Amino acid sequence: MSGIDYAEKIPNNVNLSEDKTLQRALEHWQPNYIDWWKDMGPDGSQDFDVYLRTAISVDPQGWAQFGHVKMPDYRWGIFLNPREADRKVGFGEHKGEAAWQDVPGEHRANLRRIIVTQGDTEPASVEQQRHLGLTAPSQYDLRNLFQVNVEEGRHLWAMVYLLHKHFGRDGREEAEALLERRSGDQDNPRILGAFNEKTPDWLAFYMFTYFTDRDGKFQLCALAESGFDPLARTTKFMLTEEAHHMFVGESGISRVIQRTCEVMNRIKSDDPAKVRAEGVVDLQTLQRYLNFHFSVTIDLFGADESSNAAIFYNSGLKGRFEETKRDDDHQLHGRHYTVLGVKEGKLVEREVPMLNALNEVLRDDYIRDSIGGVNRWNKVIEKAGIPFRLQAPHKAFNRKIGTLSGVKVSPDGRVVSEAEFAQHEKAWLPSAEDRAFVASLMGRVVEPGKFANWIAPPVMGVNRQPVDFEYIRFN
Amino acid sequence: MNAPLPEVIKQHLIDPEICIRCNTCEETCPVDAITHDSRNYVVDADKCNLCMACVPPCPTGSIDNWRTMLRVEAYSTEAQLTWDELPSEKALGVAVGDATAEAVPLAAEAASAAEAPQAAASAGADLVPGSQMPPWSAAHPYVNLYGHRNPVTATVAGNYRVTELGTDSDTHHLVLDFGVTPFPVLEGQSLGILPPGTDAHGRAHHARQYSIANPRDGERPGYNNVSLTVKRVLVDHEGRPVRGVASNYLCDLKKGDTVQVIGPFGSSFLMPNHAGSNLLMICTGTGSAPMRAMTERRRRRRAAGEGEGGRLMLFFGARTQQELPYFGPLTKLPDDFIDIEFAFSRVPGQPRRYVQDAMRERAGDVASLLQDEATHVYVCGLKGMETGVLEALRDVAATHGIDWAGLHARMKAEGRLHFETY
Numbered sequence: 001m002s003g004i005d006y007a008e009k010i011p012n013n014v015n016l017s018e019d020k021t022l023q024r025a026l027e028h029w030q031p032n033y034i035d036w037w038k039d040m041g042p043d044g045s046q047d048f049d050v051y052l053r054t055a056i057s058v059d060p061q062g063w064a065q066f067g068h069v070k071m072p073d074y075r076w077g078i079f080l081n082p083r084e085a086d087r088k089v090g091f092g093e094h095k096g097e098a099a100w101q102d103v104p105g106e107h108r109a110n111l112r113r114i115i116v117t118q119g120d121t122e123p124a125s126v127e128q129q130r131h132l133g134l135t136a137p138s139q140y141d142l143r144n145l146f147q148v149n150v151e152e153g154r155h156l157w158a159m160v161y162l163l164h165k166h167f168g169r170d171g172r173e174e175a176e177a178l179l180e181r182r183s184g185d186q187d188n189p190r191i192l193g194a195f196n197e198k199t200p201d202w203l204a205f206y207m208f209t210y211f212t213d214r215d216g217k218f219q220l221c222a223l224a225e226s227g228f229d230p231l232a233r234t235t236k237f238m239l240t241e242e243a244h245h246m247f248v249g250e251s252g253i254s255r256v257i258q259r260t261c262e263v264m265n266r267i268k269s270d271d272p273a274k275v276r277a278e279g280v281v282d283l284q285t286l287q288r289y290l291n292f293h294f295s296v297t298i299d300l301f302g303a304d305e306s307s308n309a310a311i312f313y314n315s316g317l318k319g320r321f322e323e324t325k326r327d328d329d330h331q332l333h334g335r336h337y338t339v340l341g342v343k344e345g346k347l348v349e350r351e352v353p354m355l356n357a358l359n360e361v362l363r364d365d366y367i368r369d370s371i372g373g374v375n376r377w378n379k380v381i382e383k384a385g386i387p388f389r390l391q392a393p394h395k396a397f398n399r400k401i402g403t404l405s406g407v408k409v410s411p412d413g414r415v416v417s418e419a420e421f422a423q424h425e426k427a428w429l430p431s432a433e434d435r436a437f438v439a440s441l442m443g444r445v446v447e448p449g450k451f452a453n454w455i456a457p458p459v460m461g462v463n464r465q466p467v468d469f470e471y472i473r474f475n
Numbered sequence: 476m477n478a479p480l481p482e483v484i485k486q487h488l489i490d491p492e493i494c495i496r497c498n499t500c501e502e503t504c505p506v507d508a509i510t511h512d513s514r515n516y517v518v519d520a521d522k523c524n525l526c527m528a529c530v531p532p533c534p535t536g537s538i539d540n541w542r543t544m545l546r547v548e549a550y551s552t553e554a555q556l557t558w559d560e561l562p563s564e565k566a567l568g569v570a571v572g573d574a575t576a577e578a579v580p581l582a583a584e585a586a587s588a589a590e591a592p593q594a595a596a597s598a599g600a601d602l603v604p605g606s607q608m609p610p611w612s613a614a615h616p617y618v619n620l621y622g623h624r625n626p627v628t629a630t631v632a633g634n635y636r637v638t639e640l641g642t643d644s645d646t647h648h649l650v651l652d653f654g655v656t657p658f659p660v661l662e663g664q665s666l667g668i669l670p671p672g673t674d675a676h677g678r679a680h681h682a683r684q685y686s687i688a689n690p691r692d693g694e695r696p697g698y699n700n701v702s703l704t705v706k707r708v709l710v711d712h713e714g715r716p717v718r719g720v721a722s723n724y725l726c727d728l729k730k731g732d733t734v735q736v737i738g739p740f741g742s743s744f745l746m747p748n749h750a751g752s753n754l755l756m757i758c759t760g761t762g763s764a765p766m767r768a769m770t771e772r773r774r775r776r777r778a779a780g781e782g783e784g785g786r787l788m789l790f791f792g793a794r795t796q797q798e799l800p801y802f803g804p805l806t807k808l809p810d811d812f813i814d815i816e817f818a819f820s821r822v823p824g825q826p827r828r829y830v831q832d833a834m835r836e837r838a839g840d841v842a843s844l845l846q847d848e849a850t851h852v853y854v855c856g857l858k859g860m861e862t863g864v865l866e867a868l869r870d871v872a873a874t875h876g877i878d879w880a881g882l883h884a885r886m887k888a889e890g891r892l893h894f895e896t897y
Contacts, residue, residue, distance in 0.1 A: 059619060059620065063531070063532065064531040064532060081624075081625075082624075082625040083625070084624060084625055085625075085626075085628060217497075236502075239499070239502075240499050240502070240503075240532050242497075243495070243497035243498075243499045243532075243534045244534035246495055246497060246534075247495050247497070247534040247535045250495045251493075251495070251535070368513075369496075372496060372513065373495065373496075376492075379492075379559065459492075459493060460493075460536045464536070464539075
């Protein structure tokens with residue numbers, strides 16, 4: 001059943017108490033986790049009572065329970081979606097076999113790598129965001145930040161459970177290492193590049209939750225198809241939480257845009273300097289932030305041709321986005337996919353075996369989904385009657401991984417020289433001045449119902465509460 | 476005044492301006508009522524059973540929008556897919572009896588309310604005939620324990636025909652056993668059956684909902700089983716031949732076969748449990764299932780010497796006596812336990828008699844029940860009976876000096892008037 005036992009030290013719906021060895025291992029890891037949270041979690045927040053959502057079961061009624069809690073006391077636990085009877089591996093060479101409840105020996109190393117890589121992003125983003133609370137534009141936003149943080153923490157728990165339960169000693173060591181790496185640390189950085197970038201301001205935070213957490217969504221969706229059933233079940237539940245993070249990003253940017261458009265219409269000017277003088281973010285700066293976060297995030301999908309991706313798929317470990325909804329043979333032998341290459345200074349399309357191009361397949365699905373949100377932001381601008389439109393940059397722009405990393409490409413997809421790129425870099429990517437300007441807008445606003453000048457209030461509060469609800473008691 | 480009331484529904488809609496297309500609602504929906512294209516997420520009003528399972532998991536609040544609509548004018552999914560923003564609540568398109576006058580201010584009120592769900596629920600209250608609340612003494616129901624991603628497997632413990640052979644109606648009493656898997660139910664709740672196979676488009680069949688026909692302690696007391704009343708569908712509402720997917724599947728099941736089940740569903744069509752509470756039950760055909768459940772609950776309690784007391788009155792309609800499910804067992808119930816009035820509409824050589832006719836004939840007894848604050852009314856059967864029953868109640872009230880408008884509103888607010896129609 002899906003009830004979660006809160007009487008236990010570690011809330012869970014996996015009958016943890018029946019596996020004493022595992023329970024003890026996790027109870028040993030738990031204080032280290034709490035130490036990590038106190039050390040690297042949201043700065044200066046330990047005494048706040050925060051209006052948070054906590055899962056008490058994984059069914060629709062139970063998993064969204066709201067109430068004020070202190071974050072170090074948040075009940076992080078282990079929640080898996082209910083097991084589907086007779087679930088089968090849905091793709092690859094094991095297609096049609098019963099899904100695995102334990103790790104198959106031959107896939108152990110690959111599965112561990114997948115789980116560790118996913119797990120590493122969770123604490124990384126908490127670390128990246130730990131100072132943002134000091135410059136929150138409102139209580140509502142501060143609460144959303146904290147909600148994102150505690151759920152990233154829970155996602156770490158989800159991955160650590162799998163490591164402890166299914167990977168023995170190696171798994172326990174990996175679980176410790178997840179608490180030891182630090183985002184941006186020279187000597188012991190987080191595994192993926194984007195998770196070592198700073199999230200210095202709230203504009204970057206919203207962009208991160210929109211673009212980079214969406215990468216999380218696509219990775220989780222691909223893992224939710226996994227033939228390793230515990231991984232599929234845990235990532236399914238994580239996806240419901242991940243949706244909140246993308247909401248924070250999408251609505252956050254949307255509110256920034258709305259506020260900027262209001263100001264532009266009031267002062268009747270589209271001059272970025274005049275717009276900035278009013279203390280709001282000009283649309284051009286927004287476009288540059290978007291270019292940066294989009295391009296950094298699509299690198300996270302990995303090289304455009306990858307034999308690892310083929311192995312992960314073929315062995316049933318990681319599927320495609322919406323694998324089970326797709327109408328093909330789910331094995332992909334003999335099928336091809338178009339990827340971008342560079343030939344004689346031009347971008348060209350190349351046909352490659354689809355199995356090797358699965359990173360690119362997932363990246364393209366991600367791009368489609370991302371652009372949908374960009375178009376919704378444009379509707380806000382359109383509604384305000386302003387002729388500006390935001391645009392996702394070309395997928396070859398500013399790439400650091402894969403074939404395209406060797407070439408300079410403009411946001412509209414032209415191959416350009418190093419010199420031309422350098423000349424336009426300030427127009428295409430956020431400059432130090434842009435970041436300094438955005439940083440200058442950041443000031444803490446925490447009175448209930450009050451919002452910083454550069455962002456519009458949300459259309460509704462959290463969990464049907466009013467916008468001016470006391471989401472945080474500072475004590 | 477005697478023109479039939481058009482059917483009014485509370486239509487569930489998703490606000491495209493706030494929705495971020497995260498797919499959580501579509502994943503959560505137990506009856507596959509939510510779909511999407513590259514632009515919008517939309518709810519199919521014909522499938523949505525208002526179970527609210529999608530509401531708490533939605534990260535945005537966009538899911539929580541409701542419009543009071545005539546069913547015939549409900550927004551189609553095709554229309555919803557073209558929206559950039561939600562249409563505001565509009566005045567209902569045709570005259571809805573006495574409610575018309577209230578429709579305009581009601582629309583303005585709902586549109587301006589930030590807390591749409593409660594606003595829409597209360598605003599629509601005058602147009603929805605029954606209660607949205609259970610009686611105060613109802614037991615707390617479990618709902619949505621199993622969805623179409625984690626259905627429970629039940630085993631057929633029995634499958635009996637309960638209408639006489641040689642009639643057009645082939646109605647079955649189906650007993651499903653859950654073994655050791657929890658499936659706690661209350662009288663008046665329903666469950667969903669997932670028929671095997673796919674439809675003409677290659678998609679899995681959507682779930683079909685059936686009322687549970689047994690009391691909470693099991694079809695057989697102390698057993699983890701439930702019973703359903705299933706009529707084999709061979710013609711559609713217009714009388715054209717059609718083979719109902721789920722009903723034929725269920726009616727053909729053999730003992731020992733297994734069935735995929737979801738649910739339980741329903742948290743308002745529940746019976747009162749306090750001493751002295753009366754049940755006025757009105758049903759046709761397989762709409763008898765919840766009435767059988769409630770009646771049997773009271774019968775078992777009474778047999779054990781723990782009865783709530785209170786009066787039970789049942790109006791039960793069918794085409795003929797031979798087509799009336801459970802006719803035999805019903806006639807064996809003692810008169811001092813339940814007052815049963817049958818109404819048959821297709822007996823050769825006799826005028827057609829419907830449940831509302833029977834209610835008017837028994838107006839004195841119906842009125843005395845209506846005047847009692849402990850009376851709870853349950854109506855179950857085909858959609859069309861709602862109007863007729865409401866009119867009969869109104870007429871009975873009028874002839875006995877009861878202010879029907881006031882009583883109707885009070886009974887709804889107090890969870891004492893319930894409709895389950897299909």
